Amino acid sequence: xxxxxxxxxxxxxxxxxxxxxxxxxxxxxxxxxxxxxxxxxxxxxxxxxxxxxxxxxxxxxxxxxxxxxxxxxxxxxxxxxxxxxxxxxxxxxxxxxxxxxxxxxxxxxxxxxxxxxxxxxxxxxxxxxxxxxxxxxxxxxxxxxxxxxxxxxxxxxxxxxxxxxxxxxxxxxxxxxxxxxxxxxxxxxxxxxxxxxxxxxxxxxxxxxxxxxxxxxxxxxxxxxxxxxxxxxxxxxxxxxxxxxxxxxxxxxxxxxxxxxxxxxxxxxxxxxxxxxxxxxxxxxxxxxxxxxxxxxxxxxxxxxxxxxxxxxxxxxxxxxxxxxxxxxxxxxxxxxxxxxxxxxxxxxxxxxxxxxxxxxxxxxxxxxxxxxxxxxxxxxxxxxxxxxxxxxxxxxxxxxxxxxxxxxxxxxxxxxxxxxxxxxxxxxxxxxxxxxxxxxxxxxxxxxxxxxxxxxxxxxxxxx
Amino acid sequence: xxxxxxxxxxxxxxxxxxxxxxxxxxxxxxxxxxxxxxxxxxxxxxxxxxxxxxxxxxxxxxxxxxxxxxxxxxxxxxxxxxxxxxxxxxxxxxxxxxxxxx
Numbered sequence: 001x002x003x004x005x006x007x008x009x010x011x012x013x014x015x016x017x018x019x020x021x022x023x024x025x026x027x028x029x030x031x032x033x034x035x036x037x038x039x040x041x042x043x044x045x046x047x048x049x050x051x052x053x054x055x056x057x058x059x060x061x062x063x064x065x066x067x068x069x070x071x072x073x074x075x076x077x078x079x080x081x082x083x084x085x086x087x088x089x090x091x092x093x094x095x096x097x098x099x100x101x102x103x104x105x106x107x108x109x110x111x112x113x114x115x116x117x118x119x120x121x122x123x124x125x126x127x128x129x130x131x132x133x134x135x136x137x138x139x140x141x142x143x144x145x146x147x148x149x150x151x152x153x154x155x156x157x158x159x160x161x162x163x164x165x166x167x168x169x170x171x172x173x174x175x176x177x178x179x180x181x182x183x184x185x186x187x188x189x190x191x192x193x194x195x196x197x198x199x200x201x202x203x204x205x206x207x208x209x210x211x212x213x214x215x216x217x218x219x220x221x222x223x224x225x226x227x228x229x230x231x232x233x234x235x236x237x238x239x240x241x242x243x244x245x246x247x248x249x250x251x252x253x254x255x256x257x258x259x260x261x262x263x264x265x266x267x268x269x270x271x272x273x274x275x276x277x278x279x280x281x282x283x284x285x286x287x288x289x290x291x292x293x294x295x296x297x298x299x300x301x302x303x304x305x306x307x308x309x310x311x312x313x314x315x316x317x318x319x320x321x322x323x324x325x326x327x328x329x330x331x332x333x334x335x336x337x338x339x340x341x342x343x344x345x346x347x348x349x350x351x352x353x354x355x356x357x358x359x360x361x362x363x364x365x366x367x368x369x370x371x372x373x374x375x376x377x378x379x380x381x382x383x384x385x386x387x388x389x390x391x392x393x394x395x396x397x398x399x400x401x402x403x404x405x406x407x408x409x410x411x412x413x414x415x416x417x418x419x420x421x422x423x424x425x426x427x428x429x430x431x432x433x434x435x436x437x438x439x440x441x442x443x444x445x446x447x448x449x450x451x452x453x454x455x456x457x458x459x460x461x462x463x464x465x
Numbered sequence: 466x467x468x469x470x471x472x473x474x475x476x477x478x479x480x481x482x483x484x485x486x487x488x489x490x491x492x493x494x495x496x497x498x499x500x501x502x503x504x505x506x507x508x509x510x511x512x513x514x515x516x517x518x519x520x521x522x523x524x525x526x527x528x529x530x531x532x533x534x535x536x537x538x539x540x541x542x543x544x545x546x547x548x549x550x551x552x553x554x555x556x557x558x559x560x561x562x563x564x565x566x567x
Binding site: 043045138245248249254256257305306353355362363364365430431432436 | 547
C-alpha cells in the first residue's frame, strides 16, 4: 500500500439524514481521500424495495448529495454512495441518479458517474437455484421457484469489488444499488491495498456515522484512518469524541453476532480486537481478523401481499377501561361474526386484529391481574383481505359495531371517540421480505451491471459497457 | 430476587436484519456480568415463553470486555407482516426488564 494511512470521510449514517458542511470541511482538512456513505437499510421494512421508492424525501437526499458532490469536486476525491434510494433496487438507484444529474447541472459539475446495478433477474436466480448455488440462512429453509416468482423486486448485496472496478476506471461519483454498508465505506481503502481486516472493521464502526461516538447527538459523521496494522476513528464534530467503549459497542448494533460479521468474500472477526484511546477523541483498533471465504452475495426480495383497511377509536369509558381484555375478546368475536354473516364466503380468508394502544398493543400479551386501568385507550382495527375493496367492505361492515359496541347488552349504545370521516383508511398492501438466502457467484461482478455517465466528456455521452 | 433491570444499566432491543431480533443487556459491572451473563433464566426457554421464539434459534453471546450479553432470536412472523406490532422490535426489551434471574 501507499505511504501513510488511507483516510475516508463518512459524512452521515445515511444519505438524506443531514450532512453538515463544517464537518465536511474538517474531514477534508484532515486529508480525506474519499467520501463514502450508504443511503439505505432494510430496517424500515420491505415496502421500499417492493415499491422501488425512497424513505427519505427527495429534497433531503438532494441537499446531502449536493454537499457531497461539491466537496468531492473541490477536493478532487471520489464520492461513493451505496444502497441508493433506501433499498438499492434499480428504480431506487435511477431515482438517485436523476437527483445527481440535476445537481450536476445546477452546480455546473462534470463528474464521471458509475452506476452499479444489483437487482436480479428471476430467471437467472432460478437457474442458480437449480444448480445448487443458492442456500438459505437461518431461520429460512431452501428456496423454491414460487418464492422467487412471488417477489416484486430482488437485489443481491454487492461487496467492494464492483466499486473498486469503478474507482480503477476513474469514477468521480459512484452510485450503487444494494451493497453491504461496510463494502461502500471500505472499498476505497481496499482498492489502495489497506489492511483488509482493519478496513472491514473500520467500515463497520463508521457505517452509521456518529453512532459510534460518545455523544451520538453531536454531529453526523466520522473520519476513519486505516493504516498497516489497524485503524483510527474520530468524530467529524470538534466537540464530540470517540471512546474505546463507544467504538467497541457499535459492533453490537443491529447485528445478531457481536464478534463475527459475514461479508460477500469473507468474515470479519473482532474477538481479539483491542480498542485504545489515542487522545481524548480518537480511538485506535488493532487485532481484528479477516477470514476469506468463497464469494457469496446475500439476496433480499420483497413482495406486496394482502391488503389492509384500518379504523381508529379512542375510549374513555371507565367501565370499559376496567375490563379491557374482556371487551377486546367480545368485540373481536362480534366483528368476526358480523363479517361472516353479512359478507359470507365472499370475504375469503380475511383477518381482523384489534390493537389496544395504552393497554397491550405493542406486546400483544395479557397484562397481569391487578394492572391499573389506563385513563384512555386507542383501539386500532385492522382488516386484512385479498383485495383492498374487500378489506374496506369488511371495515364498513364492522363500522357500526366497532364504534358502538356495548360491554353489557341492556344499556344504551355507547359511541366511542373517532376523529375522521370517513372513518376507514385504506392502507394498501402488506409488504414482506421473502428471502434470506445467499447466492454463490462465479466472480464478484457476475451479478452486477455497471453503467457510466461521463459528464466530463463533451455533451452528455453515455458509455455503457 | 434480582430482576434484569436491577442488575443492568441499559437494556435495548432492535432488528438484526428482517429475520432476527437482538437484545443487548449491559450489566452494571463485572460482578453482575460474571454472575448473570450465562444465567439459565436468560436461556432459550425465556424467549420461547415471552416471544414465541423457537429455542433452536436463540443465540447468546457474552461480551466480557463490555460487561454485556447479546441474545438474538429468529423472528416468528415476518417484519411488517399482517400481525406486526413493532417493526423495529425496539420496544421488545421492556418485557425482559422484570425477568427474575436467580
